[in-house]
Amino acid sequence: MEATTPPPAVSIRDLWKRFGARTAVAGLSLDLPAGSFIGLVGPNGAGKTTTLSMVTGLLRPDRGTVLVHGADVWRDPVAVKARIGILPEGLRMFERLNGRELLRFNGRSRGLPGAETDRRAEELLAVLDLAGAADRLVADYSTGMRKKIGLAAALLHNPDVLFLDEPFEGVDPVSAQTIRAVLTRYAASGSTVVFSSHVMELVESLCDWVAVVNAGQVVAAGPIAEVRGGSSLHQAFLGLVGVRADDGPALDWLGGGHR
């Protein structure tokens, strides 16, 4: 008997978003398998952030539907928000709270009991190496610390699906390793991670599934070994998004000490 495929964690159908004359997302459809570590890759301006914003209910699409574990992001936002965690790009936080207060606030606004919020917050602060900074204002956190406290806030209610926009950008190797370890542990428990990145090596080493987006559409998606074929993900990516054959303008004034 054939094994039945489990329903996808996220189902995106015919998603569109225009900003004035510019089409950022152009009829994007994609099923993201549950329990996978998923990389969303694409060149600058491909529509990754716009897609993630619409999928997580932060931006209203012009058209299209998104289901998270069967619940419609726009018709049933409360059910969806209980099941997802989000680390958006350029996350705005309550800067005048310290790290511990921020997590407590998040836990309580998610309806977690106080004692449980505190227990989880302290564990996350310790695992993410933020315990020593828990009493400092978020306003004084570095980029890497902000990503980590943002990740802690996104994980506190133990979501089924975690969305992260460029979680490793501006993060030093030590913090990156800490974030990787937490995400790997989370994904190993059967939860779904979806993250966007430009770093193919990172996607290749962390993800088991990848979607390549270009000009607001999916140009390839599937298990990473399938998408990259016999080559590296980097090579496959360049082929999929189309590298310019020429080098563009000559820049013959550049280098060589000419003024």
Ligand SMILES: Nc1ncnc2c1ncn2[C@@H]1O[C@H](COP(=O)(O)OP(=O)(O)OP(=O)(O)O)[C@@H](O)[C@H]1O
């Ligand atoms: N608020 C906005 N107003 C106008 N144009 C926008 C807005 N947000 C995105 N765009 C445009 O939509 C397109 C897709 O942008 P988006 O940020 O989704 O791409 P991305 O794949 O995340 O890019 P990057 O890798 O550079 O972060 C781009 O052309 C961008 O200029």
